[in-house]
Amino acid sequence: MAVNPAASGLEPSIVPLDPAPARWEKPAPIHAPRAGVTASLLVDYRELFKLRVTLMVTLTAWAGFYLGSMRSGISSMQPGLLETLIGIAVVSAGSSALNQCIERRLDAKMLRTADRPMATGRIGLAHGISVGLLAIALGTIWLTRETNLITGGLTLLTAFLYVGVYTPLKRVTTLATFIGAFPGAMPPLLGWTAARGVIEWPAVALFAILFVWQFPHFMSIAWLYRDDYARAGIRMLPVAQPDGWSTALEALTYAVLMVPASLVPFWLHMDGKIYAVVALVLGLVYLGYTLRFTRIVRARSATESRMYARDLLKVSVIYLPLLLTVLMLNALGK
Numbered sequence: 562m563a564v565n566p567a568a569s570g571l572e573p574s575i576v577p578l579d580p581a582p583a584r585w586e587k588p589a590p591i592h593a594p595r596a597g598v599t600a601s602l603l604v605d606y607r608e609l610f611k612l613r614v615t616l617m618v619t620l621t622a623w624a625g626f627y628l629g630s631m632r633s634g635i636s637s638m639q640p641g642l643l644e645t646l647i648g649i650a651v652v653s654a655g656s657s658a659l660n661q662c663i664e665r666r667l668d669a670k671m672l673r674t675a676d677r678p679m680a681t682g683r684i685g686l687a688h689g690i691s692v693g694l695l696a697i698a699l700g701t702i703w704l705t706r707e708t709n710l711i712t713g714g715l716t717l718l719t720a721f722l723y724v725g726v727y728t729p730l731k732r733v734t735t736l737a738t739f740i741g742a743f744p745g746a747m748p749p750l751l752g753w754t755a756a757r758g759v760i761e762w763p764a765v766a767l768f769a770i771l772f773v774w775q776f777p778h779f780m781s782i783a784w785l786y787r788d789d790y791a792r793a794g795i796r797m798l799p800v801a802q803p804d805g806w807s808t809a810l811e812a813l814t815y816a817v818l819m820v821p822a823s824l825v826p827f828w829l830h831m832d833g834k835i836y837a838v839v840a841l842v843l844g845l846v847y848l849g850y851t852l853r854f855t856r857i858v859r860a861r862s863a864t865e866s867r868m869y870a871r872d873l874l875k876v877s878v879i880y881l882p883l884l885l886t887v888l889m890l891n892a893l894g895k
Contacts, residue, residue: 564572567738568579571820572705574691574874576798577746578676583652584799588608592652593886601683605678606676606678607684607696608678609657609658609677609678609679609684609692610653610654610655610657610658610696611654611657611659612654613651614653614657615653615654615657617650618649618650618653618655618748619650619748620647620729620882620885621748621752621771621881621885622645622646622747622748622751622752622755623642623752624749624752624765624767624815624888625748625749625750625752625753625755625756626641626642626645626646626752626753626755626756626891627752627756627889627892628659628749628752628753628756628763628767628831628888628889628892629752629753629754629755629757629763629764630756631892631893631894632757632761632763632890632894633674633757634669634755634894641707641708641755641756641797642708642887644703644704644708644751645701645704645708645712645751645755645756646708646710647700648701648703648704648707648712648713648716649695649700649705649748649751650701651697651698651700652696652697652700652701652702652704652716652717652719652720653692654695654696654700654717655692655694655695655696655698655720655723656697656719656720657693657698658689658692658693658696658752659689659690659694659724659728659890660723660724661677661678661679661680661695662686662689662691662693663724663728663729664679664691664731665686665689665726665776665861666675666680667732667793667795667805668680668793668795669681670789670792670793670794671786671789671790671792671793672789673786674684674789674791684699684813687863693724696753697717697720698872700716700844701713701716701717701720704755705828707719708754708755709758711754711756711758711760712751712754712755712761712807715747715750716747716751719744719747719751721791722740722742722743722744722817723741723745725758726740727740727741727744729775731795731796731797732794732795733794733796734795734823735797735798735801737796738783738797738798739758742775742779743770743772743777745772746768746769746770746771746772747768747771747777748766748771749764749767749768749770749771749885750765750768753767759798759818762790762828762829763831766822766826766829766831767826768777768824769822769825770819770822770823770825770826770884771821773815773818773822774815774877774880774881775815775874776811776812776814776815776816777812777813777815777816777847777877778853778873778874778878779850780799780809780811780812780854780873781796781812781854781870781871781873781874781877782870782874783797783799783800783808783828784796784805784854784857784866784867784870785867785870785871785874786797786809787800787803788844793821798811804858805858805866806858807859809854809855809858810855812851812854812855812873813851813852813854813855815852816847816848817850817851818846819844820841820844820845820848821882823840823841823843824839824840824844825839825843826888827840830893831888831892831893832888832891832892833891833893835887835891836888836891839883839884839887839891840888841882843880843883845877846876846880847877847880850872850873850876851873852867853872853873854869854870854873855870857869857870871878
């Protein structure tokens with residue numbers, strides 16, 4: 562990793578004067594500063610829109626669209642797929658922007674978020690609000706026009722729950738995590754309704770899988786960054802109850818529920834036996850790492866407890882894509 566001299570304190574105490582440029586040196590283009598500003602703004606937008614989170618939202622929505630198309634007996638490789646994913650991605654990006662507008666002062670207090678563009682002031686409040694609202698409005702209109710009213714309406718509701726309910730509640734109650742799991746679980750259901758135009762039990766099953774999966778994932782993050790959350794006054798469970806028992810119990814409860822929840826698509830005849838076997842194995846692995854995570858309550862050091870949390874986090878972000886991939890590959894169709 563390259564070292565930034567200014568950031569590391571290694572800059573020289575005496576800066577030599579630049580020599581006069583040689584006559585054969587090509588002068589810098591006049592537009593270079595503007596190009597630099599543009600590149601910097603694009604980097605800030607990437608952070609403002611949380612592109613990695615938006616990508617995950619898009620991929621899980623794709624899974625829902627694929628499975629909904631299979632249930633209809635048609636190929637998912639159609640113009641409707643691209644239109645759906647664009648609309649959901651734009652609304653997700655706008656929601657992330659508004660989330661950072663609301664939490665800009667909290668982000669500035671946490672080490673892992675202190676360099677976000679809203680926290681540092683590189684993007685102003687009016688700028689962030691305008692971009693966020695515009696993205697949500699355009700994405701919702703696009704989805705309503707190109708897919709159906711149900712998908713557009715549910716996507717707007719998802720954005721409202723995330724920005725208007727979950728985000729402010731994080732400073733008030735630990736129940737915010739439970740409430741935040743609802744918008745977090747919506748993308749595959751949105752993909753399904755975009756393909757089918759109705760809410761059906763298979764779509765609810767996809768929603769349930771993402772809903773339950775989030776809690777061990779969330780608890781591992783909350784434990785890893787509990788000092789940051791405490792510094793910002795965010796009421797995550799490890800902050801409110803720092804002994805770790807409640808955090809471990811909540812993660813374990815949902816990891817147990819994850820096993821039957823992941824098998825619901827098999828029981829609904831969405832998938833075959835191959836999916837059932839793989840889902841069972843993956844669920845037991847997820848449960849095993851969550852059981853290991855419960856050792857945080859008797860860890861001998863902060864380093865050890867962070868290791869348990871970090872391992873669970875890694876497994877959680879591997880588990881979900883694997884499960885959805887097998888779910889799609891072994892789908893039975895109509």
